[in-house]
Amino acid sequence: MQSKGTLKMLSKQELKSESAESWGHGSLPFVLEDDISKQALLLTELSKKVINMGQLRRIASQGIPDGAGIRSTVWKLLLGYLAPDRSLxxxxxxxxxxxxxxxxxxxxxxxxxxxxxxxxxxxLNNDNGKSESRCVLSRSEITxxxxxxxxxxxxxxxxxxxxxxxxxxxxxxxxxxxxxxxxxxxxxxxxxxxxxxxxxxxxxxxxxxxxxxxxxxxxxxxxxxxxxxxxxxxxxxxxxxxxxxxxxxxELLSGFRDHFCQQLDNSVVGIRSTITRLSQLLKEHDEELWRHLEITTKVNPQFYAFRWITLLLTQEFNFADSLHIWDTLLSDPEGPQETLLRVCCAMLILIRRRLLAGDFTSILKLLQNYPPTNISHLLYVANKLRGQPSR
Known part of the structure; x- marks a missing residue:
């Protein structure tokens, strides 16, 4: 069984016989310490008078351990709610x-x-008016x-x-x-x-x-x-x-607010445009899978990706795994938008064999009820997609 603190290498079956080396830049993007070590590293960084945001992002992107209120403080820093200068x-x-x-x-x-x-x-109205008799009820005027x-x-x-x-x-x-x-x-x-x-x-x-x-x-x-x-x-x-x-x-919604504006659905910043970008990303990295989904079985990515993207994957995994994914989304210095698309693309690649073997009905059922997966491995695959040349 795979240990919690290590990453499973990409298998040939998962990535069309491509070597792990060809999907990266020569080394693993994440070097995962165990939770105790990560907690110590984060606490050390958070104790500094001026926090090194680059270092904080690097550590947090690997997943923030529960406890000690670390995730609460780190997320506030990553979202810009807290300044790197602790004195402020x-x-x-x-x-x-x-x-x-x-x-x-x-x-x-x-x-x-x-x-x-x-x-x-x-x-005020009663004070300004005079009653003719104390025995007569005054009539209040409502503005x-x-x-x-x-x-x-x-x-x-x-x-x-x-x-x-x-x-x-x-x-x-x-x-x-x-x-x-x-x-x-x-x-x-x-x-x-x-x-x-x-x-x-x-x-x-x-x-x-x-x-x-x-x-x-x-x-x-x-x-x-x-x-x-x-x-x-x-x-x-x-x-x-x-x-x-x-x-x-x-702050978080500012990067995704156009997805919630119906008037912008068909614009270059709307949700349909974002889903199209996901489709293009899949085509670049796994054209065979893209062709099977969108040409052969005609599975419109809106049928599954709309929820994935608009809800930031909160409904596809258990709560703890969703928090881990958010650690990575919020840690990206370029913002969570592109990282989210890479994670969604990685979700498709990781189950490509099941998708390639399926028809419209079975594929849609699988994608709308995504199977349990190793989140660290998923995020590793997603990071491999960063900056990779088109296939």
Missing amino acids: WSSELAKKRSQYKHFKEELLMNPSEIARRLEKTTV HGEHPLSLGKSSVWNQFFQDSEIIEQIDRDVKRTHPDLHFFSGDSSLAKSNQEALRTILTVFAKLNPGIRYVQGMNEILAPLFYIFKNDPDEEMAACAEADTFFCFV
Whole structure:
């Protein structure tokens, strides 16, 4: 059995009899230390006054060990939420968390707040008018902007109804987020609290981004970030996980936001263009497999790659393996977009024999239910695709 700390070399069957040497630059891209060694290396790097981001990326790309809150801190650095200069962390975090609190106060509306505003308006109107008799009830005038049927942009009721529509859509998805994890699912106070945090983050994001609002699947991208930050052993960090997650979510989504904009689906930056790039990448590195999938069996890559790409592979592997993949995605100095496509291409190459032997139905079933695989080996193959000449 393959040991956890070593990489399996590429087999001839997996890569059409190509040698491992021909898929690389003469040496393995990753030299995996065991978890204890990697943890020590990361802790040493994180303890420096100014962190060497190149070194951090190199170590983190191999997979970040669980524990000690390492992944939480490293992801924040990789996403640019924390600066390499540790002396800036305290002030920057305080500023961002205060900003998020302000966003919630300004953007989230609830019935009690509406009632408070209406009561204030009523008091002001009554003070300005004079009652003819104390025995006669005064008639309060509700301003147009405060009327429940008002559609004006400044109407608090209109804002509330808009929020309700967004929250209802978000709520349906949040309740379905990782039903296999007690952290997100169930009736426990922990699960309910975590679900509420996800709802709040997604609602604030939707309000700040009216061009995109909320799109189904964003909850799946948000979940790993919140899970990691909320489980930080540092109590202060864990307590502020919601705010930290929001800003890291915004940063991560900035590289993929065009995939969630329906108006851009057919543009050069839309999801269909990205899927086409995946198809081209496969053709460059394994034309036989590409031809079998798209010409012979006519399996449109959108049938499987749409979910792979838009959800950043969160649904194709177990949660722990997804986190490992994200370690590599976030560590790429060029950004996660191209690395994601290489990983998707590697997923196809690793099961090429089964794909070449299949028909439309069996291929689609296999790709929509990707089989368990060695994640370290998958990422190794993906890295081999980097900068390789066309075949």
